[in-house]
Amino acid sequence: MPQFLSTKDEGFESAFQALLGAKREDSPDVDAVVADIIADVRARGDAAVLELTAKFDRLELDAAGLRFSAAEIDGYCAQVSAEDREALEMAAERIRAYHARQMPEDAFWEDDAGASLGWRWSAVSAAGLYVPGGIATYPSSVLMNAIPAKVAGVGRLAMVVPTPDGDVNPLVLLAARISGVNEVYRIGGAQAVAALAYGTETIAPVDKITGPGNAFVAAAKRRVFGKVGIDMIAGPSEILVIADKDNDPDWVALDLLSQAEHDESAQSILITDDAAFGQAVADAVEKRLQTLERRAVAGPSWRDFGAVITVENMDEAIVLSDRIAPEHLELCVADADEMAGKVTHAGAIFIGAWTPEAIGDYVGGPNHVLPTARSARFSSGLSVMDFLKRTTLARMTPEALNAIGPAAERLAISESLQAHGLSVRARLDKLNRD
Amino acid sequence: MPQFLSTKDEGFESAFQALLGAKREDSPDVDAVVADIIADVRARGDAAVLELTAKFDRLELDAAGLRFSAAEIDGYCAQVSAEDREALEMAAERIRAYHARQMPEDAFWEDDAGASLGWRWSAVSAAGLYVPGGIATYPSSVLMNAIPAKVAGVGRLAMVVPTPDGDVNPLVLLAARISGVNEVYRIGGAQAVAALAYGTETIAPVDKITGPGNAFVAAAKRRVFGKVGIDMIAGPSEILVIADKDNDPDWVALDLLSQAEHDESAQSILITDDAAFGQAVADAVEKRLQTLERRAVAGPSWRDFGAVITVENMDEAIVLSDRIAPEHLELCVADADEMAGKVTHAGAIFIGAWTPEAIGDYVGGPNHVLPTARSARFSSGLSVMDFLKRTTLARMTPEALNAIGPAAERLAISESLQAHGLSVRARLDKLNRD
Numbered sequence: 001m002p003q004f005l006s007t008k009d010e011g012f013e014s015a016f017q018a019l020l021g022a023k024r025e026d027s028p029d030v031d032a033v034v035a036d037i038i039a040d041v042r043a044r045g046d047a048a049v050l051e052l053t054a055k056f057d058r059l060e061l062d063a064a065g066l067r068f069s070a071a072e073i074d075g076y077c078a079q080v081s082a083e084d085r086e087a088l089e090m091a092a093e094r095i096r097a098y099h100a101r102q103m104p105e106d107a108f109w110e111d112d113a114g115a116s117l118g119w120r121w122s123a124v125s126a127a128g129l130y131v132p133g134g135i136a137t138y139p140s141s142v143l144m145n146a147i148p149a150k151v152a153g154v155g156r157l158a159m160v161v162p163t164p165d166g167d168v169n170p171l172v173l174l175a176a177r178i179s180g181v182n183e184v185y186r187i188g189g190a191q192a193v194a195a196l197a198y199g200t201e202t203i204a205p206v207d208k209i210t211g212p213g214n215a216f217v218a219a220a221k222r223r224v225f226g227k228v229g230i231d232m233i234a235g236p237s238e239i240l241v242i243a244d245k246d247n248d249p250d251w252v253a254l255d256l257l258s259q260a261e262h263d264e265s266a267q268s269i270l271i272t273d274d275a276a277f278g279q280a281v282a283d284a285v286e287k288r289l290q291t292l293e294r295r296a297v298a299g300p301s302w303r304d305f306g307a308v309i310t311v312e313n314m315d316e317a318i319v320l321s322d323r324i325a326p327e328h329l330e331l332c333v334a335d336a337d338e339m340a341g342k343v344t345h346a347g348a349i350f351i352g353a354w355t356p357e358a359i360g361d362y363v364g365g366p367n368h369v370l371p372t373a374r375s376a377r378f379s380s381g382l383s384v385m386d387f388l389k390r391t392t393l394a395r396m397t398p399e400a401l402n403a404i405g406p407a408a409e410r411l412a413i414s415e416s417l418q419a420h421g422l423s424v425r426a427r428l429d430k431l432n433r434d
Numbered sequence: 435m436p437q438f439l440s441t442k443d444e445g446f447e448s449a450f451q452a453l454l455g456a457k458r459e460d461s462p463d464v465d466a467v468v469a470d471i472i473a474d475v476r477a478r479g480d481a482a483v484l485e486l487t488a489k490f491d492r493l494e495l496d497a498a499g500l501r502f503s504a505a506e507i508d509g510y511c512a513q514v515s516a517e518d519r520e521a522l523e524m525a526a527e528r529i530r531a532y533h534a535r536q537m538p539e540d541a542f543w544e545d546d547a548g549a550s551l552g553w554r555w556s557a558v559s560a561a562g563l564y565v566p567g568g569i570a571t572y573p574s575s576v577l578m579n580a581i582p583a584k585v586a587g588v589g590r591l592a593m594v595v596p597t598p599d600g601d602v603n604p605l606v607l608l609a610a611r612i613s614g615v616n617e618v619y620r621i622g623g624a625q626a627v628a629a630l631a632y633g634t635e636t637i638a639p640v641d642k643i644t645g646p647g648n649a650f651v652a653a654a655k656r657r658v659f660g661k662v663g664i665d666m667i668a669g670p671s672e673i674l675v676i677a678d679k680d681n682d683p684d685w686v687a688l689d690l691l692s693q694a695e696h697d698e699s700a701q702s703i704l705i706t707d708d709a710a711f712g713q714a715v716a717d718a719v720e721k722r723l724q725t726l727e728r729r730a731v732a733g734p735s736w737r738d739f740g741a742v743i744t745v746e747n748m749d750e751a752i753v754l755s756d757r758i759a760p761e762h763l764e765l766c767v768a769d770a771d772e773m774a775g776k777v778t779h780a781g782a783i784f785i786g787a788w789t790p791e792a793i794g795d796y797v798g799g800p801n802h803v804l805p806t807a808r809s810a811r812f813s814s815g816l817s818v819m820d821f822l823k824r825t826t827l828a829r830m831t832p833e834a835l836n837a838i839g840p841a842a843e844r845l846a847i848s849e850s851l852q853a854h855g856l857s858v859r860a861r862l863d864k865l866n867r868d
Binding site: 083084086087088090091094097098101102104107109111113115116117119122124125137138139140171207208226228229233248250251254255257258260261262288292293294298336337340343344345346347348349350351352353354355356357358359360361362363364365366367370371373375376377378379380381383385389390391392393394395396397398400401404405406407408410411412414415416417418419420421422423424426427430 | 517518520521522524525528531532535536538541543545547549550551553556558559571572573574605641642660662663667682684685688689691692694695696722726727728732770771774777778779780781782783784785786787788789790791792793794795796797798799800801804805807809810811812813814815817819823824825826827828829830831832834835838839840841842844845846848849850851852853854855856857858860861864
């Protein structure tokens with residue numbers, strides 16, 4: 001059974017704080033192992049990657065075999081059914097269209113002082129995409145990481161995906177091809193992250209690494225950060241559904257379960273202003289759990305981390321929602337648009353009962369890589385911005401320097417940075433001499 | 435003497451790689467100490483902060499004394515000369531005007547399938563700004579961190595600045611007041627970062643922490659990352675000047691020295707297509723070093739990490755510049771605008787000989803917090819974006835769900851995520867029944 005809470009309960013505040021603070025994931029401390037792997041790949045390149053791949057993925061390769069050839073990818077892509085291909089292509093097209101709108105604009109203007117100022121965006125030259133292998137291998141994640149990179153203009157996009165015992169998911173390779181991935185390597189773990197960050201004889205280094213992975217991958221990304229850029233280190237998935245009683249309890253139950261089935265550490269929360277509806281949803285969850293394929297995952301998640309919170313009114317729901325700062329927020333209420341406008345902290349909002357969160361995982365268009373663990377208070381989902389960087393621009397005329405230079409000189413002197421001041425003064429002196 | 439390199443030299447490539455790879459900073463490993471300090475502040479709040487402030491800053495306070503009162507700030511501000519105040523206000527106004535243009539726009543549109551999609555930006559609710567005390571206390575850094583936060587719409591901006599032995603820089607407090615900082619606390623070090631991240635009885639927690647600091651502050655920021663957002667961990671400053679022979683060697687020398695005087699680990703590089711001009715600049719640097727106030731800092735920086743690189747033509751200069759990915763790039767060449775357009779990786783570009791880098795440190799308008807250590811390949815300077823986060827929005831109509839839902843269901847099934855598929859299917863079934 002999930003927790004049932006009501007804001008009317010005396011102990012609500014402490015129970016709610018406990019829910020917010022619950023540690024849902026116990027990451028094993030693998031940092032020392034990962035440090036050794038990275039050092040090994042830096043020192044020995046391909047040879048280290050090949051040995052570690054033989055050890056962890058039980059796969060004997062030579063350097064030439066690290067990369068999937070175009071013909072191999074052709075072969076795997078041909079195994080995908082026409083229906084799956086069509087679905088992937090529709091998803092890719094919609095994700096591309098959404099992210100194309102995110103492209104920021106350059107600017108350059110002249111101000112009153114005669115100074116020309118602005119900025120220019122440019123894409124990261126080369127990016128690396130980590131894709132997990134094994135059981136949780138998601139072609140949708142390939143689309144969600146690779147398409148924003150390509151929309152941003154990343155020239156070289158290298159993907160790594162481990163193929164334990166040689167097992168390959170053809171949909172993952174098709175997703176890579178549809179997304180415009182340039183290179184695919186059959187490696188994984190910390191060794192793949194190290195190869196992307198530092199390069200080997202076969203794999204050229206990249207400037208930015210994104211994509212989900214296990215504890216080893218997360219630790220490796222943390223370690224190479226600085227040498228390259230990385231995306232967020234995502235925690236287990238979360239959904240908050242705010243629903244009034246005029247909803248089908250089964251729809252809401254399925255939406256809650258669609259997060260719970262990801263991971264035993266996932267968290268699904270319902271907030272409603274009708275206790276009986278909350279109970280009906282909980283009942284519907286139990287019923288669905290009896291037959292759900294992934295009930296061995298979704299059941300523990302719902303029991304251990306799920307919650308049904310009854311509020312006195314929907315204004316209370318918004319306050320609680322902002323405190324949760326959910327990764328996914330689904331609003332199944334009468335005026336969902338209005339409520340969406342009142343929410344401040346959420347990774348993604350799904351507005352209205354006809355917008356199940358699963359739409360956002362695949363074909364909605366917005367990115368499904370979103371801030372977890374309350375980090376929507378200060379961070380955003382993956383976007384084209386993650387593959388762009390901004391260079392600021394400034395150009396002074398002699399007149400502009402004459403207008404604003406003395407203030408710079410003054411501040412430089414106040415900070416005891418004499419050369420800063422002199423670099424301005426030397427130019428002003430020339431102006432005054434001429 | 436700095437290094438003199440020429441692309442015509444046989445050993446150039448390896449010398450250039452050594453220059454790029456030079457480890458300029460040896461950060462002491464303070465992580466264990468910092469972990470203890472953070473745990474102490476989490477456990478004991480104000481009491482821990484007060485004890486650590488007495489220990490490290492030799493300053494006995496009680497909880498009520500942690501925060502500067504408005505009257506105290508008034509008193510310090512009154513000590514600032516009219517000229518310094520005017521210079522600070524001009525700088526603030528120009529920084530504000532530049533950053534106001536960075537505010538990104540919200541979007542919401544309906545696509546062909548009838549799906550409404552978009553995003554909304556919102557400010558971080560509360561931000562913390564770290565300001566170093568002691569010798570390198572820079573009011574300009576207060577402006578550069580606080581103004582973007584306030585332009586973004588951050589409601590509560592709390593600043594911490596250590597005051598060792600009670601020493602306060604009035605300009606820092608005036609900069610805070612001009613920037614709209616809401617609270618100022620006289621604490622520093624890892625204990626200040628912990629207080630901002632986790633809160634104490636006196637200091638409410640924030641959602642994002644920015645600002646420079648020593649090795650303890652940097653380690654503390656790394657440790658609280660995740661609980662709160664942080665800005666980049668900046669390394670020592672760098673400048674690359676690309677200059678042709680039609681420049682005053684003394685101007686270029688002063689620009690190189692204005693980075694070198696920051697820090698013995700700073701790096702100043704000149705690239706020129708005229709070896710004699712390069713020598714003339716090096717001579718001018720030596721001459722200025724004889725009298726420069728901070729020659730004890732600038733001299734070692736220039737000797738140990740400075741370089742004068744002669745290229746055969748300016749196209750070579752651009753290639754080398756992109757490999758360096760400098761924090762600051764100054765273009766003192768005939769067609770500086772054209773060259774600026776060809777550069778891909780740089781934190782900030784200063785276009786033309788009338789734009790000394792020092793202008794950008796104070797009054798230009800763009801931010802002076804910029805990516806160091808080659809990270810301009812994948813990251814950007816501080817901006818209003820650092821204090822904003824994006825919530826993505828999606829709203830389906832029944833018709834839109836009917837159009838794109840089946841593809842989502844298909845992909846969910848291919849990923850063995852049955853509940854995802856069922857959450858779409860349940861709604862499609864209702865549509866088909868009706």
